[in-house]
Amino acid sequence: MLAIQVTNLTKTFRSKRKAAGLGASVQSLFRPEYKTVEAVRGLSFEMESGELLGFIGPNGAGKSTTIKILTGILFPSGGEVQVLGYVPWKQRQKLSYHIGTVFGQRPQLWYHLPAIDTLTLFGRIYEMEDRETRDRIAELAEAFEVADLLETPVRKLSLGQRMRCEIAASLLHKPKLLLLDEPSIGLDVVARQHIRDTLREMAKQENVGVLLTSHDAGDLEALCKRVIIINHGQIVYEDKVSTLKRSFLTSKLVEVRYAGQIPADFHIDGTEILKVAKERYGVKLRFETRITPVEKVMAALSAAGTLVDITISDPPLEEVIAAIYKKAENRE
Amino acid sequence: MRKYLTIFKINLLNSLAYPAELVTRSAMILLFMWIFFQLWFITFAAAGSDVINGLSLRDTMWYLLLAETLELGRPRLARVISEQVKDGSIAYLLNKPYNFLLYQLSSGLGESLLRMGMLFMVGGALVWILAGPPPNLINWPLALVALVGAWLLHFCVNALIGLSAFTVEEVAPFEWIYQKLVFILGGMLIPLDFYPAWLQTIAKSLPFAYMMYGPARLFVQPDMQLFMLIVIGQLLWLAVLGGLLVQVFSRGMKRLAINGG
Numbered sequence: 398m399l400a401i402q403v404t405n406l407t408k409t410f411r412s413k414r415k416a417a418g419l420g421a422s423v424q425s426l427f428r429p430e431y432k433t434v435e436a437v438r439g440l441s442f443e444m445e446s447g448e449l450l451g452f453i454g455p456n457g458a459g460k461s462t463t464i465k466i467l468t469g470i471l472f473p474s475g476g477e478v479q480v481l482g483y484v485p486w487k488q489r490q491k492l493s494y495h496i497g498t499v500f501g502q503r504p505q506l507w508y509h510l511p512a513i514d515t516l517t518l519f520g521r522i523y524e525m526e527d528r529e530t531r532d533r534i535a536e537l538a539e540a541f542e543v544a545d546l547l548e549t550p551v552r553k554l555s556l557g558q559r560m561r562c563e564i565a566a567s568l569l570h571k572p573k574l575l576l577l578d579e580p581s582i583g584l585d586v587v588a589r590q591h592i593r594d595t596l597r598e599m600a601k602q603e604n605v606g607v608l609l610t611s612h613d614a615g616d617l618e619a620l621c622k623r624v625i626i627i628n629h630g631q632i633v634y635e636d637k638v639s640t641l642k643r644s645f646l647t648s649k650l651v652e653v654r655y656a657g658q659i660p661a662d663f664h665i666d667g668t669e670i671l672k673v674a675k676e677r678y679g680v681k682l683r684f685e686t687r688i689t690p691v692e693k694v695m696a697a698l699s700a701a702g703t704l705v706d707i708t709i710s711d712p713p714l715e716e717v718i719a720a721i722y723k724k725a726e727n728r729e
Numbered sequence: 730m731r732k733y734l735t736i737f738k739i740n741l742l743n744s745l746a747y748p749a750e751l752v753t754r755s756a757m758i759l760l761f762m763w764i765f766f767q768l769w770f771i772t773f774a775a776a777g778s779d780v781i782n783g784l785s786l787r788d789t790m791w792y793l794l795l796a797e798t799l800e801l802g803r804p805r806l807a808r809v810i811s812e813q814v815k816d817g818s819i820a821y822l823l824n825k826p827y828n829f830l831l832y833q834l835s836s837g838l839g840e841s842l843l844r845m846g847m848l849f850m851v852g853g854a855l856v857w858i859l860a861g862p863p864p865n866l867i868n869w870p871l872a873l874v875a876l877v878g879a880w881l882l883h884f885c886v887n888a889l890i891g892l893s894a895f896t897v898e899e900v901a902p903f904e905w906i907y908q909k910l911v912f913i914l915g916g917m918l919i920p921l922d923f924y925p926a927w928l929q930t931i932a933k934s935l936p937f938a939y940m941m942y943g944p945a946r947l948f949v950q951p952d953m954q955l956f957m958l959i960v961i962g963q964l965l966w967l968a969v970l971g972g973l974l975v976q977v978f979s980r981g982m983k984r985l986a987i988n989g990g
Contacts, residue, residue: 470823472983486982493826505821507739509746514739521735522825550746 399479400574400606401444401467406476408437408462408630436462438630440476444608446573449600451617451624451638452610455718459630460610461500464578467608468498481573494523497567497605501579505563506551512562513547516569523570530569537565541595557588564592568599574606581616593619614646614711626718634721644724645717647687650710651694654679656703665697683712732827733835740839751847754801758794758852761801765793766859782922788949789920790860794852795945796917799876802845803883804837807907810891811900814985823982830888830978837884864949871956872948878963882940885970892974895981915941922946936966 411431437459444450454460465471466478469485469492478485483492499505506515513534520530538544541561546554554562564580580596581589597620600607609620617624617638624641626634634641650671658677663670665682667689672681684694691709698704744751773779773786784792810833813819823829853863890903912918915937921929932938943959 465820468820468824470820471985489824490826490828493824496824498821498824500817500820503816503818503821505818507743509743510739514742518735518739519825521732522827524732524826 398446399443400446400448400481401442401608402477402479403443403463403467404441404477406437406440406463406466406478407435407474408459408466408471409474410434410436436630437466437473440627440630440632442625442632442635444606446481447600447604447606448623449597449607449621450609451621452608452627453612453614453617453624454610454627454633455612458627460627461578462630463627464498464500464576464608464610468496468576469493494570495573497570497572497575499560499563499567499575499577499580501560501577501582504551504559506559506566508552509550511548511550512543512554512566515551516547516566519566519569525570533569533571537568540599541565542591555588557584557591560584560588560592561595564596568603568605571603572605574608575600577607577609579610579612581611581613589613589615590619596620614713614717618642618646618711626721628718633718641717645720646711648683648685648712649691650681650683650712651698652679652681652706652708652710653698653704654706655701656705659702663701665694665701668694679706733831736827736832736835737839740836741843742839744840744843751844754844755847755851758797758801758848759855761797762790762794762852762855762859766790766856769793784920784922784949787861788864790856791864792920792945792949794849794856795872795876795948796915796941797852798845798848799879799883799941799944800911800917802841802848803880804840804887806833806837806884806887807890807900807904809833810888811894814891814894819985830974833888833891834884838880841880868948868951871951872944875944875947875956875959875963878960878967879940879944882936882963882966882970885967885974886936886940888974889970889977892977892981895985910935911937911941914938916945917941920946933962936970939963939966 411433440459440463452460452463462471466473467480467485469480469483469487469489472486480492481495485492506512507518516534517530520527520533525533534547535544538547541564543558543561543565546558546562551559551562560580564577567575567577577596581592584592593616596607599605607620609616611617621638624634624636624638625632651668654674655678659673659680661677663673663677663680668682668684670680670682674680698707769786769789773781773789779785781789810819813822822832825832857863886907887904890900890907893903894900914932914935916932921932921938921942924932932942939959939962943963947956947959
């Protein structure tokens, strides 16, 4: 069964355009000029129920707009959408019983009250029995390891703790579909990993479909099976994550810091040096995992001096998208 | 219904999370009532009469106390909704299974109940000392009914102003104009009875009088005929403004653009 079916979705916003200066401001009072922004341009995709789908793209690509249309809070300008059999903007309230949402940049928990109060409120709003709410809260608290945080006012929680509570709150009413808009934004590596693991576990246990937007390639590597990359409101790539990894996420970035200075002619075979830190105490380099194995680079790096710190990361998504574009152009 | 009761309760709880705000507002009503007393004490002395147009100094002060309680205690809904639109948090409020307007109504009630109670008691203590004891207890139920009607009218106008944030960027000017209209035509600064007859007629045919003058006047001088007049007026205006609110909301949803992301 399809959880989401989107055909030819478009959304345009009209915003006032105003040049700088007093004269232009006065003019815009009487004769406002509008510019049209096409946030989503003819998007079509499907998602199976219980699927873990990654929806990624750079800032302003149209991810959040699409999610907001899927939840029914924005009206589309054109196209057809069905979410769990409902047309979101026409059946917003009915749909809301079956979906959970997290907009990573905004809190839904009451800031000055302990999370347990918001959770209890949500239980009532979703018309759950009090007993059912209590049991469900206990279950989620265990899964997200937040049992001892629920009584603390939300403002006193760390971002990572808060986000765990936020996601737990979105799962309270046992939704069939979870829409997560940038759930990992601003989190450190450990908190991010924790959330990914729990989400994956919960999704499997309860057969919840997860549509996740992110501009972090790591999120979807860890969570999703399939990925859709959008840019400028259009799909630029749609395939399995494993395929994406094989063809585009082939390089790694490594940043190291040493206890002592590295020689001016520092070099490791099979890597490209991007930057040498001030005073030559560290270096940032990139290598292709297909050509140079990770362990070989690690061994060479630790042999070069006393390591103080090391970070390995994926190239930013913008580069991946650029690579996808390049490949598409070459084919034409 | 149960969910709206819970929304009401969590807002009541939340208003307790800001004790400093409660105290500040209460201090404000003390200041206002003190100034009003000085003003009207001199006015009555200058008029050389205990009663002006049917109201005594004591009546006037209790009238003003009820009006100020409503004005300072009602939820600042226009600002709340426009903030929710501006910072995008409205997204969470719209994707829950409840009626958005009823949600705002229950949360506004929860927010203002405690505040209005505090304002009335703190301000009332001062008025009692300055001007004399409160009106007869028989007056209270009639005033309370009209107070509920007035609160609901405020809710409708405020929500309408707040929803205009769906289309315009800044709602503060509308709020300012509305507040000043209530001050003058609603009889908040000066009881409408002190106005010349023609201005009274104008004021009483507009909704503002039912939002302030009605309950305050009934509180100090109850009168069954006046009560019926006010309640019927409130119901009429509620039908007009409430209907408009529902219309504006469903139209606004189609146009909503959510900031951020």
